[in-house]
Amino acid sequence: MADDKDVLRDVWFGKIPACFTLSPEETTEREAEPYYLLLPRVSYLTLVTDKVKKHFLKVMKAEDVEEMWFEYEGTPLKWHYPIGVLFDLHASNTALPWNVSVHFKNFPEQDLLHCLSNSVIEAHFMSCIKEADALKHKSQVINDMQKKDHKQLWMGLQNDKFDQFWAMNRKLMEYPSEEGGFRYIPFRIYQVFVHLFILYSHCCSMKLH
Amino acid sequence: MAGEKNSASCYLDERTFRLCCQLFLQHSETIQDGWSWEQIKGTDEGFMKKTVLTPVKSSLLHKQHGCFMQAENMDLLTDDIQANVEDETAGVQAACEIHAVLRYEYHVLYSCSYQIPVLYFRASTLDGNPLSLEEVWSNVHPNYRQRLQQGPWDTLTQQEHPLLGQPFFMLHPCRTEEFMKPALDLAQAENKRVNYIVTWLSVVGPVVGLDVPLSYCTEVSAPD
Numbered sequence: 222m223a224d225d226k227d228v229l230r231d232v233w234f235g236k237i238p239a240c241f242t243l244s245p246e247e248t249t250e251r252e253a254e255p256y257y258l259l260l261p262r263v264s265y266l267t268l269v270t271d272k273v274k275k276h277f278l279k280v281m282k283a284e285d286v287e288e289m290w291f292e293y294e295g296t297p298l299k300w301h302y303p304i305g306v307l308f309d310l311h312a313s314n315t316a317l318p319w320n321v322s323v324h325f326k327n328f329p330e331q332d333l334l335h336c337l338s339n340s341v342i343e344a345h346f347m348s349c350i351k352e353a354d355a356l357k358h359k360s361q362v363i364n365d366m367q368k369k370d371h372k373q374l375w376m377g378l379q380n381d382k383f384d385q386f387w388a389m390n391r392k393l394m395e396y397p398s399e400e401g402g403f404r405y406i407p408f409r410i411y412q413v414f415v416h417l418f419i420l421y422s423h424c425c426s427m428k429l430h
Numbered sequence: 431m432a433g434e435k436n437s438a439s440c441y442l443d444e445r446t447f448r449l450c451c452q453l454f455l456q457h458s459e460t461i462q463d464g465w466s467w468e469q470i471k472g473t474d475e476g477f478m479k480k481t482v483l484t485p486v487k488s489s490l491l492h493k494q495h496g497c498f499m500q501a502e503n504m505d506l507l508t509d510d511i512q513a514n515v516e517d518e519t520a521g522v523q524a525a526c527e528i529h530a531v532l533r534y535e536y537h538v539l540y541s542c543s544y545q546i547p548v549l550y551f552r553a554s555t556l557d558g559n560p561l562s563l564e565e566v567w568s569n570v571h572p573n574y575r576q577r578l579q580q581g582p583w584d585t586l587t588q589q590e591h592p593l594l595g596q597p598f599f600m601l602h603p604c605r606t607e608e609f610m611k612p613a614l615d616l617a618q619a620e621n622k623r624v625n626y627i628v629t630w631l632s633v634v635g636p637v638v639g640l641d642v643p644l645s646y647c648t649e650v651s652a653p654d
Contacts, residue, residue, distance in 0.1 A: 330560045
C-alpha cells in the first residue's frame with residue numbers, strides 16, 4: 222500500500238470550509254458574528270465544533286442553551302454521518318463556504334440522535350468499524366485487536382493524527398491472500414429522499430483490489 | 431439454519447429470518463399478541479413491529495413529560511389499570527396523577543452485516559414526547575442493568591433505524607452469539623429444530639420490557 226499513501230493522505234486531510242451562523246430563532250444578548258471553520262471530511266460535526274459552541278455561547282444566556290444542533294436550509298444535519306458525506310448529500314452543488322445554521326433549542330427529536338459527549342461519537346464510530354469488519358473479515362481482525370488498539374484508532378480520528386490512525390487501520394485493510402481477498406467490501410449508501418448517492422464512508426476510505 | 435457439522439451456526443440467513451417471522455406472526459395472531467409485519471413500500475425489505483402501552487410511575491419521567499391521563503384516554507389503558515383506577519374512591523383525577531402511560535414500539539429487523547436479527551425500539555409519552563436514554567434506562571429492570579453495562583458496544587444505544595431513518599434505541603447485536611450458541615447446540619444435540627426468532631426474542635425482549643409469552647416456545651415451529 223506504499224504507493225497509495227498519497228491517496229490516503231488526500232482523503233484524510235480533505236477539508237470543507239464552513240460558515241456557522243446562529244439561527245435567527247435563538248435568543249441572544251447581542252448580535253452573533255458568524256464563525257468560520259475548516260471541517261475535516263472524515264470527522265463528525267459534533268467532534269470538531271467545540272469552538273463554534275464556545276463562540277456562540279459568548280452572546281447567549283445559559284438558560285437559553287440546550288444541546289447544540291446544526292441545520293442546512295431547513296434540514297437538520299445528522300452528526301453521525303461523516304462531514305464529507307453530509308456536505309456531498311446536501312450542499313455539493315452550492316458555492317463555498319458551506320453555510321450551516323446553529324441551534325441551541327427545539328432539538329428535532331424525530332430526526333437527530335442525541336450527542337451529549339464524545340463517548341457517544343466514539344461508540345458510534347467503533348460500531349461502524351465493527352460492522353464493516355463483520356462484512357470484511359467476519360469480525361476476526363477487529364476482535365483480535367486489543368482495547369488499546371481500538372482506542373488508538375479512535376484517538377487518531379479525534380486528534381486528527383494520520384499516522385496514529387493508520388498504524389491501526391492498516392490491520393483492517395490487510396487481507397488474508399489465501400482466502401482470495403476480503404469476504405465482502407463494505408460500503409454504505411446514503412440516500413436523501415429520491416437522490417441516490419454511492420459514497421465511500423470514511424471508514425471505508427480503502428481502495429478496491 | 432441451525433445444525434451443520436459439529437456445532438450449530440449462530441447465524442441466520444435472510445430467508446430463514448422471514449420464515450421464522452412468518453411462523454411467529456401466525457402465533458401472535460392466534461393469541462392476539464399484537465405483532466405485525468411492516469413492508470417498506472417499493473422494496474422487499476420489512477420488519478416485525480409491535481406497539482405496547484405500559485404504565486409507569488410518573489416520577490420516573492422528566493418533569494417536562496408530565497403526561498397525566500385525561501378521562502378521555504381511559505380506553506387506551508389495559509383492563510388492569512382501568513380497574514385499579516376505577517376503584518379509587520378519591521376520584522379519577524387523583525388516581526391519574528400516580529400513573530403515566532408510555533408508548534413502546536418494538537421492531538425486529540434483520541442485519542445483513544451480522545446475519546442475525548436486531549431489536550430496535552423507541553418510547554414516548556402518549557402526547558409524543560420521546561424518552562431519553564436515561565429514562566429508558568430507568569425502566570430497565572435492575573436485574574438486567576448490570577448485564578447491559580458489561581461492554582461499550584453491548585449497551586442500549588441510540589441509533590438511526592436502518593429502514594425508517596429515525597432515532598431508535600438498539601441493543602447491540604455483538605453478544606447474540608454468546609446466548610444463541612448454547613441454545614442452538616442443545617437443540618441440535620436433542621435433534622430438535624428451533625425457531626431462531628422465538629429463542630432470540632425471548633432472551634433480548636424482557637431486557638427492554640418486552641414480554642414474550644411462553645406459548646411461543648411451545649406452539650411455534652421451526653421453518654423447514
